[in-house]
Amino acid sequence: MIYDCHLHTCFSGDSKASVRSQVERAISLGMKEICFTDHHDHDSWFCEDNFELDIPAYLKAMKTYQKKYKDRIRINIGIELGLQDHLGAYFERFDEVFRDSFDFVIGSSHFVSCMDPYYPSYWEHHGEREGITSFLEASLARAKAFYPYFDSFGHLDYVVRYAPHKDYAYSYEAFKDWIDPILQVLIDHGRALECNTGGLKYGLSQPNPSSSILKRYREMGGELITIGSDAHAPEHLGYGFDACQRLLRECGFRWYAVFHGRRPEMIPL
Ligand SMILES: [Zn+2]
Ligand SMILES: [Zn+2]
Secondary structure (H helix, E strand, O other), X not given: OOOEEEEOOOOOOOOOOOHXXXXXXXXXXXXXXXXXXXXXXXXXXXXXXXXXXXXXXXXXXXXXXXXXXXXXXXXXXXXXXXXXXXXXXXXXXXXXXXXXXXXXXXXEOXXXXXXXXXXXXXXXXXXXXXXXXXXXXXXXXXXXXXXXXXXXXXXXXXXXXXXXXXXXXXXXXXXXXXXXXXXHHHHHOOOEEXXXXXXXXXXXXXXXXXXXXXXXXXXOOOOOEEEEOOEOOHHHOOOOHHHHHHHHHHOOOXXXXXXXXXXXXXXXX
């Protein structure tokens, strides 16, 4: 079983899962390693949930679980860093203080101009195509500005999950002017692209990003892939991993990466 490297617990404002329940589930699925990546969306005051992580408390708890389970599973400590345009100075400071505290940092776009595509108001404001464009435009600017601070770029086209007609107005071809340069930034700077299976449990037929983007990344010379279910509850841990493994092999990947101490270790797919 592929090791799940995108997992949430009750340290995230939108999850009630205990660390223990996630770890036990991973062990029952036969995983030898996992990586927790709880949300840290600094300055997300406009959200209903609190996405600001109590980092010292999180690190302390995770280290305790690492020790407790060391003979049964390797627990890596990661974080999902929410990327917003105005946070450059904050990320610089974050990196100075916490660079060595984490095994793995996912950089994810969740919001555009303090609006969350999760809510219909985002789409009412933008319209469908423009909502996707704005998200990808912001993602490109953030990949360029913030690549020094993350290891893998989270769920690249995740905005499509919440579009009113899902992927009806969406394809790689229609948005390649934004997608290709994002992939190029990742390749140029040795950053990984995340394959996130979280949308599959809501009936999406593709992971984020979609197979055409995964293929394109491989075509452009991209090799570093990380894989995560984005599970906020134990029953979703490892969700869709068999299909994901087949898809990635079809797209030309033979390895995926698991990060230890911010360095990738390649594992056969
Ligand atoms: Zn996310
Ligand atoms: Zn997540």
